[in-house]
Amino acid sequence: MAEVLVFVDHADGAVRKPTLELLTLARRLGDPVAVAVGAGAAATAGVLAEHGAVKVLTHEAAEYADYLVVPKVDALQAAVAAVSPVAVLVSSSAEGKEVAARLALRIGSGVITDAVDVEAGEQGPVATQSVFAAGFTTKSRVSKGVAVITVKPNSAAVEAAAAASTAEELAVTFSEQATGTKVTARTPRESTGRPELTEAAVVVSGGRGVGGAESFAVIEALADSLGAAVGASRAAVDAGWYPHTAQVGQTGKSVSPQLYIASGVSGAIQHRAGMQTSKTIVAINKDAEAPIFDLVDYGVVGDLFDVVPQLTEEIKTRKG
Known part of the structure; x- marks a missing residue:
């Protein structure tokens, strides 16, 4: 053979x-x-x-x-x-x-x-x-x-x-x-305890709708309840709300997890290019006309600050 x-x-x-x-x-x-x-x-x-x-x-x-x-x-x-x-x-x-x-x-x-x-x-x-x-x-x-x-x-x-x-x-x-190209020094990356973004089976991403760096705690809490990696849209990264290493999209990292949850992500083409091959896609956005809803398996029209904490608590309850 x-x-x-x-x-x-x-x-x-x-x-x-x-x-x-x-x-x-x-x-x-x-x-x-x-x-x-x-x-x-x-x-x-x-x-x-x-x-x-x-x-x-x-x-x-x-x-x-x-x-x-x-x-x-x-x-x-x-x-x-x-x-x-x-x-x-x-x-x-x-x-x-x-x-x-x-x-x-x-x-x-x-x-x-x-x-x-x-x-x-x-x-x-x-x-x-x-x-x-x-x-x-x-x-x-x-x-x-x-x-x-x-x-x-x-x-x-x-x-x-x-x-x-x-x-x-x-x-x-x-x-x-x-x-020809020698490594002269290495700086260990700080561990978050979460899976590597490109290898994770579940990814929870936040976008412009998160509204600020401190509000990403809501996204992180959901990710931790699922044992997931945290991603971010280019808008969130460019605003300084989350590290560039977490950017998902055409100019960031491409991910293909079993489950991708997008919260407050509008669904611009450059973001979709980095996650569209995900097996199951869930979007949470208060704008019913957001482009992200064109490719999701499940969509929730609502304020992520109402929906995501409820989802996190429900997951924790079911995990017991």
């Missing part, structure tokens, strides 16, 4: 959920072969095997932490040469898309980014994308070389499928470009 490379996103050996989603999708195309690099790479083998990886290629070196992107591209290129896969799947983070693009250029292949689904086709893997500000859905395939595809988090449910996996050391030779 054909093999499919899956680039592992992990933190010191702790595998992130988007990688497990990629393994689920990879099994549709062939036998998943995971590529894990950096500190703790060897520790990922057990979890990867539990989710279908028939082989885990690992390589640990200081270069992965000390330099940006290129060492990872070197490793993936070495894996492609060793395995000859039918496809390479990478998570659609900012770094993941850069790694994928650089790899495709090196191996003379096409690249598809921000796929929301991947399936086998007669002429190679077929990727589904939501394009033109999520106004259209397209199906595409790479017509030359090995298909390099980045997939948005939350595009597939994680399915465990234990495999008789083997772990092997990947031979990697770093290129001259690998040490």
Whole structure:
């Protein structure tokens, strides 16, 4: 059976959920072969095997932490040469898309980014994308070389499928470009205790209707009751009410959770582009004509300061 490379996103050996989603999708195309690099790479083998990886290629070196992107591209290129896969799947983070693009250029292949689904086709893997500000859905395939595809988090449910996996050391030779951009310092991000925005199964967002930074406490309370991430529209972020790292939209982050709750968000096209692929969308807005209601599964016309606290309390009550 054909093999499919899956680039592992992990933190010191702790595998992130988007990688497990990629393994689920990879099994549709062939036998998943995971590529894990950096500190703790060897520790990922057990979890990867539990989710279908028939082989885990690992390589640990200081270069992965000390330099940006290129060492990872070197490793993936070495894996492609060793395995000859039918496809390479990478998570659609900012770094993941850069790694994928650089790899495709090196191996003379096409690249598809921000796929929301991947399936086998007669002429190679077929990727589904939501394009033109999520106004259209397209199906595409790479017509030359090995298909390099980045997939948005939350595009597939994680399915465990234990495999008789083997772990092997990947031979990697770093290129001259690998040490071109050095990391000189790191500042730890303050933890909110909430899920990562792009990986969260539930996202609660606030927009201009929230009215101010202090009022985002209402949005945060609802998010915490659901174990959700907090997002914000560009208007709210530009006003300084919430950090830019939480912006959802065409010029912010793209999310595709199981549930997206928009409170006080009008639904401008740039915001819709970042969340329209969410599985279930709920909007709360006192303007019945707000564009957000054109794409929701459930809409509540009302003041968010009346609706959201009631919703939060009801959730807490039902959770007991």
